[in-house]
Amino acid sequence: MIRARHLLLACAAIVGATGMVAAQESLLPPGFDDKPAPAAPRSAARPAPAPASARPAPQASAPASSATSTPVVQPLPADTGAPVAAAAPERDPLAGIDPALIDQLVEKVRPKYDIPPDAQRSLARVGVLAEQDGGFPAVSSHYLNGAFVEGVIGQMRGPLVSRWGHILLRRALASRLDTPVGMNGADWAALRAQLLLRMGEADTARALVQEVDSGVFTRSLEDAAMAGFLATADPVGLCPITALTAAGRPGWDWELARAICTAFTGDGPPAMAQLDRALRRGTGQKIDILLAQKFAGAAANSRRAVTIEWKDVDALTPWRTGMSLATGLEPPEELRKKAGPAYAYLAARAPMLPLAARAEAADLAAGTGILSSAAMVDLYSQIAAIEDGDATWSPLAAQLRTAYVAPDESDRLAAIKGLWGDGADPAKSYSRLVLTAYAAARMVPNESLADDATGLISSMLTAGLDRNAMRWAPFVPAGSEGWGLLALASPNKLAAVGADTLDTFQSNDSSSGALRSRFLLAGLMGLGRIDAETARTFAGELKVDLGRQTRWTRAIDSAAESNNPALVALLAGYGMQGASWDKMTAVHLYHIVSALRRVGLDGEARMIAAEAVSRV
Numbered sequence: 001m002i003r004a005r006h007l008l009l010a011c012a013a014i015v016g017a018t019g020m021v022a023a024q025e026s027l028l029p030p031g032f033d034d035k036p037a038p039a040a041p042r043s044a045a046r047p048a049p050a051p052a053s054a055r056p057a058p059q060a061s062a063p064a065s066s067a068t069s070t071p072v073v074q075p076l077p078a079d080t081g082a083p084v085a086a087a088a089p090e091r092d093p094l095a096g097i098d099p100a101l102i103d104q105l106v107e108k109v110r111p112k113y114d115i116p117p118d119a120q121r122s123l124a125r126v127g128v129l130a131e132q133d134g135g136f137p138a139v140s141s142h143y144l145n146g147a148f149v150e151g152v153i154g155q156m157r158g159p160l161v162s163r164w165g166h167i168l169l170r171r172a173l174a175s176r177l178d179t180p181v182g183m184n185g186a187d188w189a190a191l192r193a194q195l196l197l198r199m200g201e202a203d204t205a206r207a208l209v210q211e212v213d214s215g216v217f218t219r220s221l222e223d224a225a226m227a228g229f230l231a232t233a234d235p236v237g238l239c240p241i242t243a244l245t246a247a248g249r250p251g252w253d254w255e256l257a258r259a260i261c262t263a264f265t266g267d268g269p270p271a272m273a274q275l276d277r278a279l280r281r282g283t284g285q286k287i288d289i290l291l292a293q294k295f296a297g298a299a300a301n302s303r304r305a306v307t308i309e310w311k312d313v314d315a316l317t318p319w320r321t322g323m324s325l326a327t328g329l330e331p332p333e334e335l336r337k338k339a340g341p342a343y344a345y346l347a348a349r350a351p352m353l354p355l356a357a358r359a360e361a362a363d364l365a366a367g368t369g370i371l372s373s374a375a376m377v378d379l380y381s382q383i384a385a386i387e388d389g390d391a392t393w394s395p396l397a398a399q400l401r402t403a404y405v406a407p408d409e410s411d412r413l414a415a416i417k418g419l420w421g422d423g424a425d426p427a428k429s430y431s432r433l434v435l436t437a438y439a440a441a442r443m444v445p446n447e448s449l450a451d452d453a454t455g456l457i458s459s460m461l462t463a464g465l466d467r468n469a470m471r472w473a474p475f476v477p478a479g480s481e482g483w484g485l486l487a488l489a490s491p492n493k494l495a496a497v498g499a500d501t502l503d504t505f506q507s508n509d510s511s512s513g514a515l516r517s518r519f520l521l522a523g524l525m526g527l528g529r530i531d532a533e534t535a536r537t538f539a540g541e542l543k544v545d546l547g548r549q550t551r552w553t554r555a556i557d558s559a560a561e562s563n564n565p566a567l568v569a570l571l572a573g574y575g576m577q578g579a580s581w582d583k584m585t586a587v588h589l590y591h592i593v594s595a596l597r598r599v600g601l602d603g604e605a606r607m608i609a610a611e612a613v614s615r616v
Contacts, residue, residue, distance in 0.1 A: 156573060161581050168604045186221045187221065192208055194220075200370050205228040216245075235322065253284070263297075308327075315335065372434075466489045479507075525594070
């Protein structure tokens with residue numbers, strides 16, 4: 001079908017190029033035109049009789065038509081089978097044309113990126129992470145409603161208060177899920193990719209965009225692709241899209257992207273000339289065009305020095321951030337600080353930046369869930385390997401090494417606590433707990449370390465090391481914060497918590513409004529680790545109504561009732577939006593933990609509940 005279409009296009013191009021215009025002739029037999037056929041002159045010669053060998057069997061004779069229009073091969077309605085003139089051979093429109101020219105024209109109209117039909121990916125199921133690789137079930141038996149899911153995901157602006165909630169939501173968004181009813185598969189990918197970008201998960205967002213064939217991109221997926229490829233410092237990744245669905249899309253960012261792609265396809269001078277014209281016309285901001293020129297010049301080999309001036313720039317946009325990273329530049333510190341976490345989340349995973357800059361950004365990214373404990377250790381290991389390292393980060397890398405391998409237990413503990421800092425910056429302190437998770441797991445539990453058990457347990461739980469944390473159970477007193485963390489994080493169901501122990505926990509609670517005690521109660525109820533009567537009594541003392549219903553609580557309870565883990569994860573993320581845990585309520589935590597447990601996500605439920613207690 002595609003080849004036929006190309007051949008037709010080539011024929012049209014040849015006809016236009018050679019000036020051949022065929023005279024239009026009626027295909028109707030005489031008598032069927034709008035006007036009666038003119039009478040034939042008497043002197044008109046009759047058709048020559050056909051040879052005897054080719055003459056048809058004798059039939060009733062009828063006068064042959066003497067019309068001057070193109071003869072027809074079928075007998076007319078008034079005829080009864082009289083011999084008719086043989087049809088004139090149809091003229092080949094390609095006759096006399098050089099075959100090489102035909103091949104050239106066909107190749108010219110052939111799509112630049114053509115995917116055979118049997119290799120095209122279906123939009124019925126889109127995602128990166130398959131179920132067998134750790135993703136969520138495709139939910140083919142539990143259809144997602146497109147309008148409802150779009151409303152949930154579209155209204156999530158982030159950030160999430162919970163590191164484990166962030167990890168859970170990222171997993172749900174990256175999973176290979178069936179396209180919701182009433183939604184286009186490309187838009188389904190775009191919706192999730194945009195949320196991943198708002199969460200700072202640029203790599204996952206880009207991978208999700210690339211799961212859709214470039215030829216079927218929608219406008220929303222084009223926007224997600226632009227943001228995703230810029231955030232990962234790869235503007236060249238936009239080239240298949242700029243050549244297909246976004247070939248004529250307006251906008252200065254798309255114009256600059258097309259110029260960059262022109263340079264990377266070998267047409268350097270026209271690309272640089274296009275960028276020069278944009279600079280003269282004032283298309284977009286000057287800094288944006290200069291960054292595009294600097295990046296395109298590397299491919300065009302223009303030997304032109306492009307100087308990037310930041311003095312008149314008042315903010316970092318996605319284009320400026322992405323193009324800066326793509327050209328190996330680090331924006332001024334003032335602009336980086338003004339951008340805040342949005343820049344830090346990208347910088348933490350940008351290999352072209354100095355290690356010191358990445359380590360500084362990691363102090364924000366790890367606490368949110370973007371970086372794992374293993375990734376943090378790997379980053380600090382690279383810093384430790386530098387002989388003449390940074391004055392700030394090299395000592396910290398050496399301190400982390402001490403926390404792991406120092407022979408003396410007290411030296412390891414001192415190094416771990418030194419990395420935690422004084423707690424003045426909660427986000428930074430929690431990221432350092434992530435950094436030391438495996439070092440804390442190497443500490444041997446004993447009575448002499450009981451005073452530091454809570455911090456060590458919290459650190460281990462940031463990496464999900466629940467069984468290592470449970471080794472401290474004999475050394476934490478009942479009713480302490482460490483006891484509360486283990487009561488929630490234990491992989492094995494413990495005996496029901498008693499009222500006396502809860503009262504002891506509340507009496508030791510120093511959080512504002514007894515929020516830690518409220519979260520402990522919500523977590524225990526959600527996990528089913530407290531009897532109903534004790535829960536009602538303790539809830540009355542804390543003046544919290546965990547039975548309160550809202551539209552969101554009904555939605556997540558219904559999703560859990562239908563055993564739809566993907567929808568539960570999305571609604572859990574919706575309920576955990578906020579800058580800090582003091583924006584969270586015990587009611588939300590109870591329904592999140594309960595719903596996750598009911599759909600088989602027990603590990604995530606336990607880690608979220610324990611995190612809530614440890615971070616207030």
